[in-house]
Amino acid sequence: MSESINHQQLAEQLAAGGQDHVYAFYDRLTPENKQILDRQVAAVDWKLVANLVNTVVKHPQPFTIPDDIEPAPYFPHVPADAAMRDKYRQARERGEKLLQAGKIAAFVVAGGQGSRLGWDGPKGTFPGTPVLRKPLFQCFAEFLRQLGRRAGKPVPFYIMTSTANHAVTVDFWKAHRYFGMAADQVSFFPQDMLPAVGFDGRVLLETDHSLALSPNGHGGSLLALHKSGALADMISRGVEQISYFQVDNPIVRCVDPLFMGLHDLEKSDMSSKMLPKAEPKEKLGNLCVVDGKYTIIEYSDLPDRFAEARLPDGSLKFLAGSIALHAIRVDFVQRLNAAGFALPYHRAEKKVACIDPATGLAIKPEKPNAVKMETFVFDALPLTQRSMVYQTDRLDEFAPIKQPSGVDSPESARQIMTQRNANWLAAAGISVPLGPDGRPDCTIEIAPSFAIYPEDVAAKKSTIPAIQPGANVYLD
Numbered sequence: 001m002s003e004s005i006n007h008q009q010l011a012e013q014l015a016a017g018g019q020d021h022v023y024a025f026y027d028r029l030t031p032e033n034k035q036i037l038d039r040q041v042a043a044v045d046w047k048l049v050a051n052l053v054n055t056v057v058k059h060p061q062p063f064t065i066p067d068d069i070e071p072a073p074y075f076p077h078v079p080a081d082a083a084m085r086d087k088y089r090q091a092r093e094r095g096e097k098l099l100q101a102g103k104i105a106a107f108v109v110a111g112g113q114g115s116r117l118g119w120d121g122p123k124g125t126f127p128g129t130p131v132l133r134k135p136l137f138q139c140f141a142e143f144l145r146q147l148g149r150r151a152g153k154p155v156p157f158y159i160m161t162s163t164a165n166h167a168v169t170v171d172f173w174k175a176h177r178y179f180g181m182a183a184d185q186v187s188f189f190p191q192d193m194l195p196a197v198g199f200d201g202r203v204l205l206e207t208d209h210s211l212a213l214s215p216n217g218h219g220g221s222l223l224a225l226h227k228s229g230a231l232a233d234m235i236s237r238g239v240e241q242i243s244y245f246q247v248d249n250p251i252v253r254c255v256d257p258l259f260m261g262l263h264d265l266e267k268s269d270m271s272s273k274m275l276p277k278a279e280p281k282e283k284l285g286n287l288c289v290v291d292g293k294y295t296i297i298e299y300s301d302l303p304d305r306f307a308e309a310r311l312p313d314g315s316l317k318f319l320a321g322s323i324a325l326h327a328i329r330v331d332f333v334q335r336l337n338a339a340g341f342a343l344p345y346h347r348a349e350k351k352v353a354c355i356d357p358a359t360g361l362a363i364k365p366e367k368p369n370a371v372k373m374e375t376f377v378f379d380a381l382p383l384t385q386r387s388m389v390y391q392t393d394r395l396d397e398f399a400p401i402k403q404p405s406g407v408d409s410p411e412s413a414r415q416i417m418t419q420r421n422a423n424w425l426a427a428a429g430i431s432v433p434l435g436p437d438g439r440p441d442c443t444i445e446i447a448p449s450f451a452i453y454p455e456d457v458a459a460k461k462s463t464i465p466a467i468q469p470g471a472n473v474y475l476d
């Protein structure tokens with residue numbers, strides 16, 4: 001055991017917080033398992049746990065919707081007039097300049113448990129693309145390599161893991177030689193974990209020598225950036241802006257020069273990309289302004305009277321759905337951590353398999369038996385001094401993989417990718433065979449080395465072979 005871990009002190013700390021059952025089986029553990037448990041206990045912030053037990057677990061505050069919610073203003077995908085066209089041109093140039101100067105880092109949050117998808121491994125290792133089934137991590141690496149090549153400067157890439165998937169994530173990247181990125185360009189750091197807590201306020205044990213731990217939410221990324229030293233590393237490299245994205249989207253623009261440039265020109269602390277919602281209750285957070293502050297209200301929290309509200313032209317009043325793509329200033333993250341981490345913890349009641357600390361017998365609950373506590377990255381929005389929202393194109397960059405089948409599944413993502421690629425080819429004048437339903441009768445994968453924007457395709461048109469019905473086409 002590491003010299004700095006003192007079992008006796010940990011035991012006293014647990015007892016003082018009413019959590020001494022954590023060591024109920026300690027005396028009978030092997031020396032190895034004692035170490036495992038002590039390490040886990042030492043890594044938990046027990047002061048925070050005590051605080052959360054008193055608030056989130058035992059006295060949860062009901063979520064109340066303020067009456068004065070307004071939709072967040074946004075920059076439209078297609079500029080509305082010549083002035084805006086000019087602004088977007090300047091924004092793209094600014095974004096490209098920032099990339100050339102190495103001032104933008106890409107940042108993926110990959111610490112989630114991915115429980116809905118049920119993939120045995122970190123979600124970033126999931127085979128995402130339609131033809132070659134490239135892992136999601138490879139999609140990001142290839143995009144960033146291409147962007148770095150165009151900028152003449154590699155884009156630093158930060159990957160947040162959790163302690164549960166850190167080692168396997170790092171090993172995966174090593175085994176694939178960082179997918180062609182330079183090893184010193186890719187950094188990994190784990191987020192904090194928190195124990196699940198029973199409704200009585202006692203933390204749950206997964207086994208006799210482990211806590212039932214889960215990562216502390218994607219908002220934990222803003223804390224982990226600071227605690228892990230990643231933020232200091234960014235600063236030492238001259239990085240000023242972070243392009244934040246989720247691990248589950250194979251066609252995400254890991255860094256979008258236009259969006260990053262607009263965010264910079266607008267002097268925004270944290271900006272968000274949005275999509276017009278396909279329906280009032282689409283499962284996206286709603287970008288709103290409450291009390292003058294940008295705020296995301298989850299689809300499940302937005303009452304129907306707001307969700308269904310329409311403007312005179314028939315469009316949804318609350319149109320902007322968040323797709324969890326953010327541009328974040330490095331100094332904003334510093335500020336968030338300067339006086340103690342400021343994001344609120346949310347309560348989720350879950351079924352958590354555990355053991356009974358009195359008997360050691362396994363418990364497989366049939367209804368929720370525990371509270372998990374997480375922070376959400378978008379809760380940083382109301383803490384900004386300035387914020388900004390930009391509308392993006394759904395097909396061009398949103399193919400989420402969340403669950404095994406149906407909406408947001410590997411299959412739906414593959415269809416979106418083929419459709420996106422077919423549109424790019426068609427726009428360049430290449431004929432794509434269509435089925436009776438009007439959808440592509442083929443499967444198309446475009447590697448970032450071939451195109452990262454639709455307009456890249458035209459220049460390579462002559463290299464594209466004729467596409468036969470039912471073909472599998474890979475362009476690189």
Ligand code: UTP
Pocket residue numbers: 109110111112113114115116117123160191215216217218220245246247248374402
């Ligand atoms: P999701 O909300 O889809 O959660 O995460 P999840 O844990 O991946 O999947 P489920 O709900 O168990 O099925 C959105 C993004 O936030 C990251 C995920 O890795 C994903 O990129 N995330 C989520 C973290 O990095 N840490 C967390 O604690 C939670």
